[in-house]
Amino acid sequence: MEAPNRGRRTLRCGNAVPPVAQDGEPPGPKARPADLEPQQCRQVKGCGWTGGLDWPSGVPVGWQAFLGRQEYSEQRLLNSFGNVFTFISRDGFNKIQILVNFLNGENGSHYVTIQSMVKYELDNQLVDLDKRGSHPESGSRTLLHLHRTLRWLELFFERLRTSTEDSKTSVMCTDAYIESLSQHHPLGIQTAVRNTFCDLPGRPTFFEVMNVGGAEKVVDMLGDAVPMISKVYQITEDLYAQNNLLALP
Numbered sequence: 001m002e003a004p005n006r007g008r009r010t011l012r013c014g015n016a017v018p019p020v021a022q023d024g025e026p027p028g029p030k031a032r033p034a035d036l037e038p039q040q041c042r043q044v045k046g047c048g049w050t051g052g053l054d055w056p057s058g059v060p061v062g063w064q065a066f067l068g069r070q071e072y073s074e075q076r077l078l079n080s081f082g083n084v085f086t087f088i089s090r091d092g093f094n095k096i097q098i099l100v101n102f103l104n105g106e107n108g109s110h111y112v113t114i115q116s117m118v119k120y121e122l123d124n125q126l127v128d129l130d131k132r133g134s135h136p137e138s139g140s141r142t143l144l145h146l147h148r149t150l151r152w153l154e155l156f157f158e159r160l161r162t163s164t165e166d167s168k169t170s171v172m173c174t175d176a177y178i179e180s181l182s183q184h185h186p187l188g189i190q191t192a193v194r195n196t197f198c199d200l201p202g203r204p205t206f207f208e209v210m211n212v213g214g215a216e217k218v219v220d221m222l223g224d225a226v227p228m229i230s231k232v233y234q235i236t237e238d239l240y241a242q243n244n245l246l247a248l249p
């Protein structure tokens with residue numbers, strides 16, 4: 001279960017970055033198209049997010065589709081929105097890398113599914129449950145952060161799917177953030193993240209960067225993706241709730 005919504009507010013871009021212009025296009029560098037290849041879109045749609053939770057071959061691939069592979073930094077979708085997104089994508093990379101390292105490590109067989117990972121780490125006291133201690137980067141804790149981000153993504157995509165031409169991506173993104181992930185972030189991070197969202201391009205450019213096709217195709221793609229994201233989110237949420245892992249430090 002998510003924490004109760006604390007102070008849902010309308011977007012106020014901070015002073016640190018210029019405000020989004022009237023037409024929805026922020027000042028500064030334009031996003032480049034074609035950062036999310038059709039193949040990657042298929043991965044996002046079908047990246048194992050079907051309930052099987054074979055996450056090493058699914059979830060990290062899905063996240064990589066958004067983030068681009070680390071070695072090709074110029075291809076990162078987020079970076080196409082400007083360098084200010086680097087601090088967000090870096091954290092995403094680091095967390096995916098932690099999971100991939102577990103999978104490739106000597107105990108990798110325990111990390112093949114989310115369920116087996118949670119069981120293995122709990123059975124072997126490999127998770128810091130109450131306060132940060134000797135396992136600050138357990139698989140369970142790392143995945144929890146990506147899981148919370150998935151909720152943001154679900155909310156953002158649903159807003160994007162039902163948006164109109166004059167909707168602002170920065171507002172949709174921020175509202176989704178306030179409703180989900182922000183509740184787990186300290187104030188300093190919240191401010192930085194919200195300021196960063198002000199740099200997002202307007203809806204037309206954003207759709208172009210997604211490289212799915214016209215607006216209708218984007219809406220179709222999102223219509224397929226959102227239920228899959230919801231399903232994976234719910235399965236993970238239930239597993240973590242059953243094991244009292246939703247508030248890991």
Ligand SMILES: CCCCCCCC/C=C\CCCCCCCC(=O)N[C@@H](COP(=O)(O)O)[C@H](O)/C=C/CCCCCCCCCCCCC
Nearest residue numbers: 036066067087088089091092145146149152173189193210
């Ligand atoms: C085609 C559609 C475009 C949308 C694609 C968006 C894909 C988003 C992909 C990756 C996001 C990066 C994942 C970030 C994970 C954040 C986990 C987290 O909460 N980490 C915090 C705790 O870390 P520890 O240090 O304690 O281990 C950390 O403090 C937070 C850092 C800042 C992260 C802010 C996350 C904001 C999430 C939304 C990113 C979306 C970017 C907007 C693009 C439209």
